[in-house]
Structures are given as C-alpha cells and as structure tokens.
Amino acid sequence: MEEKRTIDIATAKMLEKAKKDNVETAWDRAEKMRPQCGFGETGVCCRICNMGPCRIDLVGDGPKKGICGADADVIVARNLIRMIAAGAAAHSDHGRDIAHTLHMAAEGSDYDVKEPEKLKEIAKYFGVKTEGKDIKEIAKKVAEKALEDFGRYKGLVAYPKRAVEQRQKIWKENNVWPRSIDREIVQIMHQTHMGVDADYINLIQQGVRAALGDGWGGSMIATDISDVLFGVPKPIETEVNLGVLEKDMVNIVVHGHEPTLSDMIVQASQDKELLEKAKEVGAKGINLVGMCCTGNEVVMRHGTKMVGNFLQQEAAIVTGAVDAMIVDVQCIMPSLSYVASCYHTKLITTSPKAKVPGAIHIEFDEEHAYEIAKKIIMVGIENYKNRIPEKVNIPEEKSKAVVGFSVETILNALGGSVKPLVDAIVAGDIKGAAGLVGCNNPKTKHNYYHVELAKELIKNDVLVVLTGCAAYACGAEGLLTLEAKELCGPGLKKVCELLKIPPVLHMGSCVDCSRILILLNELAKYLKTDISDLPVAGAAPEWMSEKAVSIGTYFVASGVYTILGVCPPVLGSKNVTKLLTEDVEKIYGGKFAVETDPHKAAQLIMDHIETKRKALGV
C-alpha cells in the first residue's frame, strides 16, 4: 500500500510507522479528499465576489456564465494569474528580505559580504559604480537599488536587461517587461477584481509580466544577493534522505525557504558552547539537517545533509528522532504541529509571516541573528532527553550526493566559458539539457516522476539540472553522484568523466531557478541566438505550489518548452488551454505541455531537443 504512495523506501517505512502510531499524513488526507471537486480542478469555480460562488457547467446544460457574466475563459484566466500573483509574491518577498539583509550587513550586523567579487558584478547590472568605493558602500547602494526595483514608480525592473537582446526585444514588443516587481503583482489583484478585465488574453499577458518580475526580478535578486552574503555555491559532498538523522545526536531540521536564519543556524550548530551543552544532555553532538528549499540553500553552501523533500516533512517527524524542526516560510504543512504533538518534537516557527498554533514561536530578527540561532538550537538540545525510545525508528536509507552547481561553478568546471558545453552539444555527445524543478504532490506517486524522467533523459544523453524538491528525489536515488554516469548514454558519460561532474546537477532552491535562466542566457549569448533556439526544455513533474505556476510561466516567456506533470486548473477553458499550450509559442518561442507519464514526457523533451538541434544545424 505504502509503495503505491512513494518510490522511496525510507518514506514508505515511515508511512507504515505513522499508521502504527496512529498518525495521519497528507496521503491519508488526500485519500479522504477524493473525488476532488471537478469545478475547482478545471478552474471554473469563481469566488472573486460575493454574488458568487459561481461555477460553470462544462458538460451539462447548467450555467455557462457567472452571475456577473464572466465566462469560463475569464474565470479560468483570472484564477490562474492569481496563482501567479501569489507565487511571484512569495519569491519576491523572499528576495526583498535578502536585499534588506544586505543593507543591514552594509550598516554593520551579524551578516557580512562574503563575496565582494559577485557584489561588484551585480553592481554593474544595477548601474552602481564600484571603482574606488568601499565594499560596504557598494553593498548599501546595491541593496537600495535592488529594493527600488520592488516598488519603483518610473522606469523598468533592471535585471531583465541581462537577457540576450532578442529576448529583451520580445518582452518590449509584447509589453510584458515588468515595471516594478510589486506593481505587477498588485495589478493582477486589481485586474482580476470583479468587473475589471474580461479579456482572457489580456489577463494572461499580465500574468506573464508578473512572472517575469519574479524570474528575472525577485528570484534573481534573491539568488544573487544570497550568494553575496552566504557564498557562491561550489561542489560539495553531502548525503540525502531520512537516513541522515542520527540516533545519538541532537537532530535539528531546518525547513522552509530562506537562507538568512538557516545559514546562522549552521554557524551556531558548530558553536563550542552549544556542542558542550549537547554533550551534557548525553548526545554525541548536533546533527543539523535541511528540508525543502531552506535545506537546498544550506546544502549548496555548507554541505548540510538533506533530510527530505516536501512530502517527507511529516515522515521526518514520524522517525521520532527529530528534536526540533525550525521553519520559516512557504511549504510548511500546518499539520506539522499535530504530527509533532504525537512525538517529542518541538516545532519552532520564526517568521512573523508564518505562525502555527501549537508551535513555539521564536521570532527571528536579523539584528540579533546569531543570538537567536543559538537560542533556537538550545530548544533542540534541551528536548533531546524527552525522546521516547520506543517511538524512535530511523530508516537507514540515505545516498551520497555532490551538489553546489551554481552557474559560476559550472563555468569553472568548463574552464571559464560555455564553449566546451556547446562543443559537446554540437558533437552530439550531449543532445541538450533539461531543467527538472518543483515540488511533490500526492496526486502522483512521491518522487516517481522526478526520478523516472531524470533517468530516461540522462540515458538519452540529455544533461539534467535541478532545483527544489526534484533535487531530493534524484539525490535519494543516487543520481547526484559521479557514479551515476553509468546510467548515462555513451556521450553524456564521456562528458561526465571528463569534467568529473554528475549527469544530474543540483543548482539550488526554487528561487535559484534564476540560475537556470542565467545558464541558458550564457549559452544563447555564446551562440549569438535567443534562448528559445536552444535544445533545452523544462519540467515541473510533481508541482503543487503557486510558485511553480509563476516559475513555469517565466520559463515559457523566456522561450523554454515546459512540461507539467500535474495538470493546472485550466481545462475548463479551451481558449486558455490553447493559448498556453499552442499560441504562446508564436510569441515567446516557449509553451506549456501537460504529460502525466514521465516516459512520454521524456520523449516529448527529446523530440523538442531534436527539432531545436536541426534548426540550429547540429
């Protein structure tokens, strides 16, 4: 039964244990939820005003219009771009907080500029002069410029200027260059208010504009400034899966999305005084591990072990061995407080934006970062003695992995330029590349699609890059190792041996999808072509979050063919569906496809790559 829910043995074991311990999980609740509402599933339920809720009858002779007269096209388009607004807001608010942290670093705080060179590079994009300037002064100016991009009242967001010119031209001609990151999100909320926009094409266009403000704005700023503050990721070894929890150490999980607190917690977990305290309570030490995208942030820079992805958050607590789980924002199931209450685990919320009843709230503030990080770890240490031995069962499954593939690292491995990569593509050793991103979703078997698709692609000499929860899925399967070259086609295997890289490269958290954009942009620049001409594709195999809708949209608008493994709520409108899966290609060179079978998806990607290769004449 559990094998139907996940391909991961460690997770299946914990689901068995949950049943025994009488603990309900997301899978159980998903079952109770079935059948899910058909109106919601197809996007034709509207609750935007209080004359509603309204719904469109797609099969019978029920209503074809809402009370205000909105038809399925309008309702579907409005709902979809509201998802983009929420997703873009989540990423961009994260970016804003990072920019604030840089500002504080400039004025003197526990944070510091770790990468002055990267700071100088991004100063260029913001038009900040660096010559003869003190690094703190540059940091302050860059932070201010970045913060301006969120709320500017004139001009345009700066970062999209980094794109190849052909791409910039498309955005300008179609009037989707974001004016300010926040403004496009606010405009979605306005435009979708009852009785404003009734043109589904115009609605989707605004969705694209907000999504570009995420990918080439908020997210890219988040990634770049995180690198400046916490370090540009370099290849580093780690381990992945629930088996990284330790029986005789204080286990602390950092879960959520932002690096500001988690990076401090990594430092604090090595604090001598705290290590002493851990020993005093009888533990051998402090075992800090990461979950979801906060986990991705810290593993990329410190090698912090990766305990699990989105659908493993409850399973981690079910081991009975997590002494504290610290969460910040996004993808934190409210159920955690209930699951934690079935064991000894202390759940600690830290963001004023995300409180959970039943959790301990220790609010993080950047001004006392280190002190708070220590205080939080102390909760875990003190809780170690409360473990219930008969409830502890840590599965042994874990895999080795090499992570840390920032664009800088990839270029370094290639000797400083994308030329060797292009040469390998031209020679046909590598057919192309695919980005696998995004979450888990109980609508599909946990990790199955991520892993099957990645394996099928590398077998066919397609290089794979990852962000988000996809990285945990592939990591647990051993695909992030040098040995995974044995699963590759002969061409990709040769390249992996030559460059000493895994065939599946972990590029970071969800905001780090911006790293994928920059890598594609570098390839396009080198080939003097547009991103849409490259033999590449993207996939969000098991996505669930609104952020994924924003990510998918900015990839399509950047010219990338993007496959969704789980259908978004759009099928209620034939017009919107056609726009997204066909017509947008004529404008942006990229489009969406929905394919629920990973093997068929691999074929679609390979066909697409072949078409693009032919067009490039290679």
Ligand code: CUV
């Ligand atoms: Ni931001 S958004 S479940 S943790 S990738 Fe994982 Fe990644 Fe989706 Fe959330």
Ligand code: SF4
């Ligand atoms: Fe119904 Fe129109 Fe109100 Fe939506 S906006 S709930 S379709 S009346």
